[in-house]
Amino acid sequence: MHLPDKTVERLSQYRRNLLIILAKGKEFIFSHEIAQLLHITPVQVRRDIMLIGYNGTLRKGYDIKELIDLIGKIIDTDEGQNVCIMGLGNLGKAIMKYFSGKRPKLKIVAAFDTNQEKTGQLYAGIPVIHIDELKEKVRSMNISIGIITVPFDKAGETAEYLVAAEIKGILNFSSKPLNLPETIYLEEYDMVTSLEKVAYHTKRNKQ
Amino acid sequence: MHLPDKTVERLSQYRRNLLIILAKGKEFIFSHEIAQLLHITPVQVRRDIMLIGYNGTLRKGYDIKELIDLIGKIIDTDEGQNVCIMGLGNLGKAIMKYFSGKRPKLKIVAAFDTNQEKTGQLYAGIPVIHIDELKEKVRSMNISIGIITVPFDKAGETAEYLVAAEIKGILNFSSKPLNLPETIYLEEYDMVTSLEKVAYHTKRNKQ
DNA sequence: ATTTTATTGTTATCTTTATAACAAGAAATC
DNA sequence: GATTTCTTGTTATAAAGATAACAATAAAAT
Structure with a gap:
């Protein structure tokens, strides 16, 4: 799988912010919420998430834990x-x-x-x-x-x-x-x- | 004058590298020499220089001192x-x-x-x-x-x-x-x- | 049950950035 | 003096990135 350079950058930022939100007890998040956090457009968030092959739930958004784990699988190796x-x-x-x-x-x-x-x-x-x-x-x-x-x-x-x-x-x-x-x-x-x-x-x- | 973001970044890099070359006593430089230094294409160098309205000399290249001064006028204010x-x-x-x-x-x-x-x-x-x-x-x-x-x-x-x-x-x-x-x-x-x-x-x- | 609303996923379009192509012309060579 | 070579400046094309548009659809409201 090939990812655009800018998408990789944003994935890193998504993960860091999502980890903080997860720690606060939130389980699901909408694309427009992530977008507002990082001052980008919701489309860009959805497109990035599409590119890594993750699927959210209609009217519920993305499972924060799952998304974090998937980004980890893309950026990190198992052993580190x-x-x-x-x-x-x-x-x-x-x-x-x-x-x-x-x-x-x-x-x-x-x-x-x-x-x-x-x-x-x-x-x-x-x-x-x-x-x-x-x-x-x-x-x-x-x-x-x-x-x-x-x-x-x-x-x-x-x-x-x-x-x-x-x-x-x-x-x-x-x-x-x-x-x-x-x-x-x-x-x-x-x-x-x-x-x-x-x-x-x-x-x-x-x- | 509007300059592309990436051009501003490169101008900063051009200047820093040109200052070192100038200190070594070199007076003129070709676009392909700058390009090789920064691992970019000569076209990009020429285009950036075109955008700031500077003109080199055919077969002689760019006057390093003049180019440095012009980049300074673009990035810096007189007083700093x-x-x-x-x-x-x-x-x-x-x-x-x-x-x-x-x-x-x-x-x-x-x-x-x-x-x-x-x-x-x-x-x-x-x-x-x-x-x-x-x-x-x-x-x-x-x-x-x-x-x-x-x-x-x-x-x-x-x-x-x-x-x-x-x-x-x-x-x-x-x-x-x-x-x-x-x-x-x-x-x-x-x-x-x-x-x-x-x-x-x-x-x-x-x- | 039907309609409305809200959200995703994806394609189409637009914008920005980079590269390719090439005309023009000065210097060097013949 | 004519020809070749080399380099700039600029336009044309391509690639990367961002935004807009919208179909699909699940949930909520009526």
């Missing part, structure tokens, strides 16, 4: 995937704490750094390991995803290490465009661009 | 815009340090928090102020952009404070969908969704 942080700087640390316990199927199991003063200890309960051990640890700890939080000028070589270690997917927080083989999925996450986008639109609103 | 961080947690701190000195036209000038143990001091040279003073400070410090880094369950009220303070644009790092008046530009930046997107594609590559 292990993730590593590349670079124990401010951003790396913030992300480690941010994700701590948040997504049981996506566990940050290690942080890698070149600085020997940082390695060999735990941070937020997660081992900080020297980058020389990356390849070995990716294999032994079954890590499939890497998050790059190192600065611009170190991002290139960090990516090369990850490629050599045969990682499967990368989330890149540095604004450096990476050169990767096609087999590795790359998601870019550029804070500067996001802020500049806000700046652009804010400027226009002011004028 | 002031930015504040909402929430001095791990993410807020990381972002403050990350942006420190990086974008002279987008200056983080204050961080706001509710915790009285955090307020009244400086962090990374930036004053940490109690949120009760938000409205007054937004006016007196001429802040137009707010970055929300508080957790999910605090994001709603934080946004309300920003709305009351008449902020112009918001960059939201919490995954909480915000309810804002149309006049405020909102950019969402959801790490969990990004990581889950990687997880989804990585899973597919594995199978």
